[in-house]
Amino acid sequence: MPALLEISHVSKRFGGVAANVDISFDVQQGEILGLIGPNGAGKTSLFNSIAGEVTPDSGEIRLDGVKLSGLGPVACAQRGVARTFQVVRSFDSMTVLENVMVGAFAKHASSTAAMKAAVDVLEFCGLSPRMDRPAWSLSPPEKRRLEVARALATEPRVLLLDEMLTGLTPTEAQSGVQLIRDVQARGITIVMVEHVMEIVLPLVGRAVVLNLGQVLTIGTPAEIVKNPDVIRAYLGDRYAA
Amino acid sequence: MDNAILRRRKREVLGGVIVLAALALLPLPIKDVYTQNLIIITVLFAGLAQAWNILGGYCGQISLGHALYFGVGGYVSTLLYLKAGLPPSLGLFAAFGVSGMLALLVGWPCFRLSGHYYAIATVVVGEIGYLLFLNWDFVGGATGVFIPFHGESWAQLQFKTAKLPYHYVVLAFAAATWLTAFLLEGSRWGFAWRAVKDDVTAARSLGVNIFSSKMAAAALSGGFTGMGGAIYAQYVGYIDPDSVLAGHFSILIALPAVLGGVSTLWGPLIGAAVLMPASELSRSYLGGSGRGVDLMLYGGLIVIGALARPQGLVSLFGRKDDHARIA
Numbered sequence: 001m002p003a004l005l006e007i008s009h010v011s012k013r014f015g016g017v018a019a020n021v022d023i024s025f026d027v028q029q030g031e032i033l034g035l036i037g038p039n040g041a042g043k044t045s046l047f048n049s050i051a052g053e054v055t056p057d058s059g060e061i062r063l064d065g066v067k068l069s070g071l072g073p074v075a076c077a078q079r080g081v082a083r084t085f086q087v088v089r090s091f092d093s094m095t096v097l098e099n100v101m102v103g104a105f106a107k108h109a110s111s112t113a114a115m116k117a118a119v120d121v122l123e124f125c126g127l128s129p130r131m132d133r134p135a136w137s138l139s140p141p142e143k144r145r146l147e148v149a150r151a152l153a154t155e156p157r158v159l160l161l162d163e164m165l166t167g168l169t170p171t172e173a174q175s176g177v178q179l180i181r182d183v184q185a186r187g188i189t190i191v192m193v194e195h196v197m198e199i200v201l202p203l204v205g206r207a208v209v210l211n212l213g214q215v216l217t218i219g220t221p222a223e224i225v226k227n228p229d230v231i232r233a234y235l236g237d238r239y240a241a
Numbered sequence: 242m243d244n245a246i247l248r249r250r251k252r253e254v255l256g257g258v259i260v261l262a263a264l265a266l267l268p269l270p271i272k273d274v275y276t277q278n279l280i281i282i283t284v285l286f287a288g289l290a291q292a293w294n295i296l297g298g299y300c301g302q303i304s305l306g307h308a309l310y311f312g313v314g315g316y317v318s319t320l321l322y323l324k325a326g327l328p329p330s331l332g333l334f335a336a337f338g339v340s341g342m343l344a345l346l347v348g349w350p351c352f353r354l355s356g357h358y359y360a361i362a363t364v365v366v367g368e369i370g371y372l373l374f375l376n377w378d379f380v381g382g383a384t385g386v387f388i389p390f391h392g393e394s395w396a397q398l399q400f401k402t403a404k405l406p407y408h409y410v411v412l413a414f415a416a417a418t419w420l421t422a423f424l425l426e427g428s429r430w431g432f433a434w435r436a437v438k439d440d441v442t443a444a445r446s447l448g449v450n451i452f453s454s455k456m457a458a459a460a461l462s463g464g465f466t467g468m469g470g471a472i473y474a475q476y477v478g479y480i481d482p483d484s485v486l487a488g489h490f491s492i493l494i495a496l497p498a499v500l501g502g503v504s505t506l507w508g509p510l511i512g513a514a515v516l517m518p519a520s521e522l523s524r525s526y527l528g529g530s531g532r533g534v535d536l537m538l539y540g541g542l543i544v545i546g547a548l549a550r551p552q553g554l555v556s557l558f559g560r561k562d563d564h565a566r567i568a
Contacts, residue, residue: 051446077448089443091436093504097244102436105429106448114429119242132245154447 002065004029004189005050005158010059010069012045019045020056021213027158032180032190034200034207034221038233041210043193044086047162050191051083052076063158077106082156084147086163086193092136096127099135099146103153118153125149125179141172148179152188159183161192165199177203197234201225209233250427253506257423260510261416268408277404281411281476283517285469288415290497290509291422292465296344297495298503299422299431300458301438303360306347306367307466307494310340312374312486314467315474319386328396333471340467341460348459352452355441364488371486385481388474398475407476414472415510418465422506425461434458435504466494500546502553511554515546 003026012020019042027033035043048054050061052073061069068076082103091099100118101111108114122128125145130138138146144164151159161180165173180203184190194200201207201221209216209224211233217224224230264284271277289311296302317339318332327335351362375383393400400406425431433454436444441451474480501512519542523535550556 053442053446073442073445074448074450077446083446085443085446089440091439091443093439094435095245097246098432098435102432102444102449103447105432109429111427111429111432114432115242115244115246119244150443150447 003027004064005191006060006062006065007046007050008060008062010046010049010056010061012042012049012054012056014045018213020049023059023210023213023215025208025215025218027189027191029189030184030187031206032184032192032204034204035191035193035210036195036197036200036207036224037210037216039195040212041195042213043195043210044162045213046210047083047160047191047193050076050158051081051160077154077156080155080157081160082151082154082158083160084144084151084162084164086166088140088143088147090135090138090143090146092134094135095132096135096138096146097122097131100149100153103150106154118149121149121153124152124182126175141168141176144168144176145179148183152183156188158189158191161190163193163195165194166196173199197225246427250423253423256507257419261412264412264415265409268405274404277408279518279521281404281408282521283513284408284415285411285473285476286493286497286517287510287513288411288418289466289469289494290501290513291415291418292462292469293494294462294498294503294505294509295418295422295425295434295465296455296458296462298498298505298508299426299438300434300455301504302352302455302458303495304363304459304462305360305488305491305495306363306365306370307463308486308488308490309347309367309370310344310463310466311470311473311490311494312370312480312482313343314340314470315480315485316374316380316386316470317467318471319388319474319480320380322388322397323386328394329398329471329475330396333398333468333475336467336471337464338467340470341464343467344459344463345456347463348456352455352459364491367486367488367491371482371488374482374486381481383481383483385479385484388478388480390478398472410472411476414465414469419506419510421461421465426506430454430457438504496543500543500554502550502555505553505555507558508553508555515554516543 005027008024010020010023023046037043049056052071055070060067063079097118100121101114104114104117108117122131125148127145127149130142135146165176168176180190206220207224208218209230216229216233217227268277268280293307297304314336317336318329321327321332321335322329347366351359354362374380390399391397433449436449437451437454445451470485497512497516498509500516502508520539523538527535546554
């Protein structure tokens with residue numbers, strides 16, 4: 001079966017810094033793929049390339065065989081790539097429902113249809129009681145949920161989660177994990193960036209480990225925790241077996 | 242479905258009908274021409290400020306060059322009347338079209354800038370328009386254009402001494418801008434504009450096309466401003482670059498919306514209802530001194546209003562479930 005999302009030979013430099021060097025991997029339909037690595041490994045840069053926010057210097061990103069790279073974030077969103085942001089970007093002059101409606105308008109032209117879709121998504125994300133509240137008044141974990149809801153309202157095929165679970169208390173993180181599983185159960189493919197391994201590894205089927213802009217290894221969580229290169233990248237040479 | 246958005250929109254419709262009825266009845270008992278004139282100017286500027294609000298409020302693109310659309314609208318209907326015989330009642334739609342197109346033309350380069358840089362660019366474009374008209378003989382140059390009086394007529398939008406017909410013309414104009422803002426606020430465009438205003442990056446990631454959203458807001462905003470300019474020209478009967486294109490008109494158009502509350506339906510009207518009488522009364526009672534006391538008072542009022550209610554005077558009337566709109 002061909003992959004849903006293909007990243008092939010993607011490189012991106014910012015001035016003298018090579019953020020991504022020749023990165024290639026596939027994402028299968030319906031899987032949760034983790035994108036992990038230490039700070040500065042190039043995770044968010046790659047994310048921005050997939051979401052169309054930046055254009056790779058070389059290489060290609062394809063969704064269902066159709067080239068996405070270079071089309072820009074609007075076209076990527078319309079073709080089914082939705083994302084959340086590492087630093088939450090809610091529309092603070094709007095209510096929670098209005099925030100999600102902005103996403104829903106990507107698929108619905110009429111406001112009645114967009115509102116109905118947004119209400120359904122809020123129900124799914126457990127934010128219904130907060131529907132009429134201004135977005136700025138939400139707690140940090142609720143804001144993360146709002147970002148997921150907004151992204152889901154665009155009816156994506158691939159959802160990119162940028163450190164959605166980072167900085168949450170264990171209980172909050174647990175309910176975040178449940179939400180991600182529920183999203184997967186809807187048939188939506190997920191790529192998630194995290195740098196906290198113990199959160200991400202139990203959740204994902206496979207993970208791509210980036211280090212210094214390059215792919216260090218790709219494998220199941222069990223393979224990754226045993227990989228000496230990964231241990232070296234995270235903990236230093238002293239701990240490498 | 243029941244939620245704050247639907248409840249609010251129901252209230253807005255009710256409020257709209259009540260205010261429209263009140264404004265339609267307001268001038269009937271008033272016989273004093275000075276007060277009639279003041280009401281007409283207030284309602285006209287409520288409409289102009291609402292037009293500005295579409296771009297500057299909902300879409301968050303602060304334009305300080307709206308005098309250009311206002312002035313060009315006035316010139317378009319006037320020149321079409323004088324040189325081609327088109328009745329100004331139709332000419333104001335031509336003014337809408339030309340000013341709307343002009344706003345697109347200005348937006349094309351200027352929307353590549355954002356924030357303060359965009360605002361500065363609009364100031365410059367407005368000044369360019371003023372200087373062009375000042376030196377362009379075909380449009381009367383610095384002398385301006387008189388609109389000859391051909392007898393009372395709705396088609397020509399000319400009325401000898403009666404103010405009442407003009408009142409209903411400006412009221413129809415203001416109501417049209419309000420209705421447009423109301424309909425757009427609940428539509429895909431309105432949501433896109435507010436998203437663009439709040440966070441461009443997030444809006445893009447949700448499939449909102451930033452540039453075309455801004456262009457659509459600019460076209461509507463510029464178009465309605467041009468229409469208001471055409472009505473104003475017809476009302477005063479004489480225009481020259483200083484009376485319709487000068488930079489201070491850009492401020493006069495934006496100020497009621499800013500003071501009353503941007504990206505709200507009622508802010509522009511409330512702002513105009515406070516500012517226009519304040520400016521008029523301070524001028525008529527204190528203006529003759531030559532010491533500028535009227536402007537100090539007027540300016541002081543704006544400063545106090547802005548300090549006390551940074552979200553606009555409309556927030557005085559805010560309801561609990563409206564927090565998100567005002568915040």
